[in-house]
Amino acid sequence: MDLIEPSSTPQVREALREASQGGRRVSIVGGRTHLDKGNATEVDLELGMGGLDRVIAYDPAEMLAVVEAGMRIGDLRRVLAEGGQEWPVGASDHATVGGTIATAPSSPRRLRMGPLRDTVVEMELVIGEGRIVRSGARTVKSVAGYDVHRLATGSLGTLGAIVQVAVKVRPLPKARRVVRTSEGGLLAGRTILDAVPLPSAIVATPQRVEIALEGWPQEVEEQTAAIRTAAGDVEVIDGEGIEGAEAIVASIVVEVAVPPSKLEAVLDEESDWRALMGVGIAWVGLSDPGERLAALRVRVAEAGGIAPVIRGPGGLGDVPVPAIETHRRLKAAFDPAGILAPGRFWAGL
């Protein structure tokens, strides 16, 4: 398989224009950390985006960072930390900004930080034929025009190559703490959710509940006291962030997304999971993609949710996609030659 590594937007445009003309199928890759998400797809060419790694504009007073999409999350983290800020997403340092946006992983801190999709305010996208499309605005708020960037976020590289984005950033917390209880399970997680005001994360596991607290030091103390009242003896670790899906060691990890109250019905027969209380995300570890995955997906579908695999084989799952004609028209408009990771997305798009 060929690999092209452009170092500028014009080179990305050229590569996609040529691929469209020649009918060569393309996979857009960043740090290769989220490639398992999506259905299996055959391509002729990889477009490695790591060369587009510049900071275009960053002024902490604007609470926005404009960067090229190939920039590593770790590099962005260091740049933002100098401004006392962070982009609160759940991706490893090796991942790229564009890859993270295209795969839209859930952060364990989603309870407080919200989903990644709400942090992307402007995007430059090179679509199938090499045309460049910008949407949004370099301001924290804008309602001008249709938000093409919303469609590209989580699109798994099937609508275009993200070349540049403006993302909303936020102040780094002044204090950060993880508290671990000794009792696990969803019920214990629920108790913490009801008892503790404004935690950033409550991750329930079968063995214990992990709570991420952040903010002013006195705030964190007040929350810790509330946890102690609700859960008794706890372990307190200061200065640490909370772990997400990476804490699961199984070879396959499924990201379940259901309305929060349905987690119980979905996880009932599983033994290796981390559930985000109040959010409805649960990462489930499985040892093989066979019947257990199929059974889990049946339960998730009954709960009105989805269960894509994010580590290992297994794809996105076979869920009917509403407004499928609208989806097909979008795909045809943005990728007329059908070269962008064909079949990787939902419904074979």
Next chain:
Amino acid sequence: MSDLDEARRELQEALGADAVLSDPLALRLYARDASMVEGSAGLVVFPGSTDDVVACVRAAAAHDLNLVPRGSGTGLAGASTPIGDALVVVTSKMTRILEIRPEDRLAWVEPGLFNLDLGLALRRTGFTYMPDPSSQQVSSIGGNVATNAGGPHCLAYGVTSAHVLALDLVLSDGTVTRVGSEGPEAAGYDLRGVVVGSEGTVGIVTAACVRLTPEPPAIRTMLMDFDTVEDCAATVSAIIAGGVVPAALEMMDQGIVRAVEAFAHAGYPTDAAAVLLVEVDGIEAGVDAETRAIEEAAHAHSVGSIREAESPDERALLWKGRKSAFGAIAQIAPHYHLHDCVVPRTKLVEVLIGVYAICRRENITVTNVFHAGDGNLHPLLSFDRSEPGVLERVLRSSEEIVRLCVDAGGSLSGEHGIGLEKRDFMPLVFTEDDLAAQACVRSAFDPSGRMNPQKVLPDGARCGDFAVAAAGTNAEAISEAIPEGTWI
């Protein structure tokens, strides 16, 4: 029988005679929203259910009518102004709260429900619906979704799109579909994210699943006054630079403070050049710390006095001053044109001074109230339409303000939308290819082009082959779109 007559007859049969209006007064009333543009309505229909909306959409298709969805009609950009004898679908009879599910942190509501009525229904659940546009007493959730409405508290909590999980939507071919999901993620592209803010151009929302947020346990509200707008704006920057993101950060200039004070009697200092309304919320200990940090920032920039609300009543009074601003300005002059644009936060003062200069040159009274934390300006031009030549001056000032904001790196609109009033400014911020891609997004939902045409995108922006020129001919385009006899 004309198409309009036939559509009326069919819809009267399907929905009942009361649900369909076509008398001259109704057509006149629904020919405009709260913007400056008047169009022409052909038929006004009040569906009571999703099936009724489907009937409207089918009738429009059968008789080749354009469709214009409308909530409370408080939109300020003309998105609900019907063009070309359109069928206006008014959702104001669809006001039910379908379910409230605190355990899933969501509620399903019909689109005609007033924003504030949802807030009232959530009392004592421990949850709230965060977006709080100043129009919330009368603006509908459906309209809020269509404009991706903001509000003072969107600084910390995000605008409407961050609070909408799913939407039931009737497409122009009559199919009913759901975009988004009750859960945190949905299969497929994020169509929900596109429908929110699409100004009624991709479909008609018949139910919204909104996200509920736990009520913060502690709230602190402060009113600060400053001798100069520069000090006031510098305080905003200093607060943010100190790593504090308040729940709300609202700035008002002297003109608006005087109008508000005479109206709301909230005790606003009328001799200050600018006031800042700041609210922090969260955990008691954190709120204390943030309040101190904010006060320090204000003192470093020569704040005059700081008044902290001592009770829920006093807090409500301080907010009444802010949220009644647009009612209060009727005292300045009988008519107003309210602007909405966003600039980088660091350009606030520079742009504000530019706005003053433009309005001084055109001899138009301007007052300013805005979401300072977001960089979202709302210059408010007051005038008396009976004064000869005043409308031309207002429109000229408006265009200059738009250009000023765009030149400062800003956006055309922060929360009111593009609609009719700003569509011809779109080429100022987007290229032909950008607009063609947006046209593709729109036609992916509505290939018929019947759904609220001529809004948002300028004439010439077409999906097609991306080669079609998008615009440039602003004046001509809008004069073609708007029927004769229209006043702007």
